[in-house]
Amino acid sequence: MQRGNRPSLGERVARPLAIAVLCATALCLTALARPASAQVFTPLGDPLKGERLFETKGCIRCHRVDGRGGTVGPNLSRLGQQRDLLQLAGLFWNHSPGMSARMQELGITRPVLSGSEMADIMAFLYALNYFDEPGDPVRGARLFREKQCVSCHGSGGPLGGIGPSVERLGDYGSPLLMIQAMWNHGPDMQERMKALEIRPPVFEGSDMADLLAYLRREGKREGLAVPSLVPGDPREGWKLFTVKGCIRCHAVQGEGGKVGPDLSQRRLPQTPSGLAGLLWNHGTRMREIMERLDVPPPTFTGSEVSDLVAYLYFIGFFGPPADAARGRGFFTAKGCVRCHSVNGKGGTVGPDLARSQAVLSPVEAARLMWNHAPLMEARMHELGITWPTLEGNEMADLLAYLASIPGSRSTPR
Ligand code: HEC
C-alpha cells in the first residue's frame, strides 16, 4: 500500500489479499494474546467493519481519517501508529468528557459500542498505519551504489551481468516481492558476495521502498499497475509462522521457542518494507542457526512474504503483556477505588468490579468504561474528582489487575 494516491481503507482492502482477513486472525491469535496473570484475551477486531462503524457511529462527523471527515476533533489517521488496542482505547477514554461536551453542543447522540465494535474501530485505526510511503528513486539510486547491488546488477558495474539486470529487477511491484526473491536467492548471492568480499546488505526503514522506486524508474515501470500482493493476509502469515518453522525459535506472547527473541516483546518496524527488510537482515544469522539445528531454511513463494509480514505487523496490536501488579497500584492511584470496590473492598458509588463483565476481557472492559463514562463523569463532578487519564499501558495493566482478582467472574471459584 502506498501513500501516494490515498485509497480509502475499503479500496485498499478490496485488493486480492484484503486486510479484511486481518479479522480472522482473531481466531488464531486470541489464544496467544496477553496471557497475563489471568487469562486476559484480546479479540483482534475487523478493520473493515471498523471503517464502516467509524461512519455509522458518527465518529467521521468530527474526525478526519485519510483525508475524509470532520474537523471538530483531532485527525485520527496517525493515531494507531505505534499504539496497540488498549493504548488506543485509553486515549478514547481520556477524551470521553471532551467528546461528550462537543456531541451535546452539536446535538449528536453519544455512540454506544458493543465489545466487538470497540475492537473493530481500534483495529481500523491500527490498520490505517500499515503502508509504505512512496519510495524516493533518488535515494534509491544512491543505495543501489552504496549497498553494492550495482557491482553485480548494474550493466556498467565491474561484474555487471552476474545477476539479473536493473531493468528486470524493476519488474518487482512491491518491496515484499523483491525481498522474497532475494531471500530465495539468498544463499547463492551470499556465496558470491563472500567470494567478492562484499558485505551482505542490511536494509532499514524505507531502504527497500526507495530501492524499488529507483529500479522501477530505471526499468520504465513507473506508473504501471503494481501487482497487488500487498497488504497480505496475516491469518495466512500466522500459519506460515508455524509451518515455516519460525515458531520453533520465536515465541509470540510467550508461546513458542526460545532460541530467538519473543517477537511480541520487540519493537518491530511498522511498514511493509521495514518488516521485510528486517526479515532479510535476519536471513544470514537464521540460516547459520538452522544449519546447526538441522532445520531446513524456509523459502517463500507467491504471497508468502506479504502474509508473513502482515502477521508480524499485527503482532503489535496486542501490545506487550500487561502487568497486573502495576494495575493494582493504578486502581488506587487513578481513584477508581473511591467509587468501585473489588470483592467488597472499596467505594460503593459504582458497581463492584469483580462482579462486572469488565473482567472478562480487556475489550469488554474498554466497552463498559466508554458506555458508562457519562454517569461516571457526572459522579466525578459531584465528588470533585478529576477525570482520570490512562497513558501508555496503564489501561492494559489496570484491566489485567481486574481480571486477576481471585473470585472475580474471570477466575474459577
Ligand atoms: C461531536 C464530535 C465528536 C464525535 C462524534 C466523536 N469525537 Fe472523538 N473527539 C472529539 C473531540 C473534540 C476530541 C478531543 C477531546 C478533548 O480534547 O478532550 C476527540 C478525541 C478523540 C480521541 C483521542 C484523540 C487523541 O489524539 O488523543 C479518540 C481516540 C477519539 N476521539 C475517537 C472517537 C471515535 C472512535 C468516535 C466514534 C465512536 C468519536 N471519537 C466520535 C470529538 C468527537
Ligand code: HEC
Ligand atoms: C555479489 C553479487 C551480487 C550483489 C552484490 C547483489 N546481488 Fe542480487 N543477485 C546476484 C545473483 C548472482 C543473483 C541470481 C541468483 C540466482 O539466480 O540464484 C541475484 C538475484 C537477485 C534478485 C532476484 C532476481 C530474480 O528475479 O531472480 C534480486 C531481487 C536481487 N538480486 C536484488 C539485489 C539487490 C537489491 C542488491 C543490493 C542490495 C543485490 N541484489 C546485490 C548477485 C548479487
Ligand code: HEC
Ligand atoms: C533457527 C532459529 C530461528 C528461526 C527458525 C527463525 N528465527 Fe528469527 N531470529 C532468530 C534469532 C537467534 C534472532 C536474533 C537476532 C539475530 O541474531 O538475527 C532472530 C531475529 C528475528 C527477527 C528480528 C527481531 C528483532 O527485534 O530484531 C525477526 C523479525 C525474526 N527473527 C523473524 C523470523 C521469522 C518470520 C522466521 C520464520 C520465517 C524466523 N524468524 C525464523 C532465530 C530464528
Ligand code: HEC
Ligand atoms: C466518581 C466515581 C467513579 C470513579 C472515580 C470511577 N468510576 Fe467507574 N463507574 C462509576 C459509576 C457510578 C458506574 C456505573 C455507571 C452506569 O451505570 O452507567 C461506573 C461504571 C464502571 C464500569 C462498568 C461496570 C459494569 O459492569 O457496568 C467500569 C468497567 C468502570 N466503571 C471502571 C472504572 C475504572 C477503571 C475507574 C478508574 C480509572 C473508574 N471506573 C472510576 C463511578 C466511578
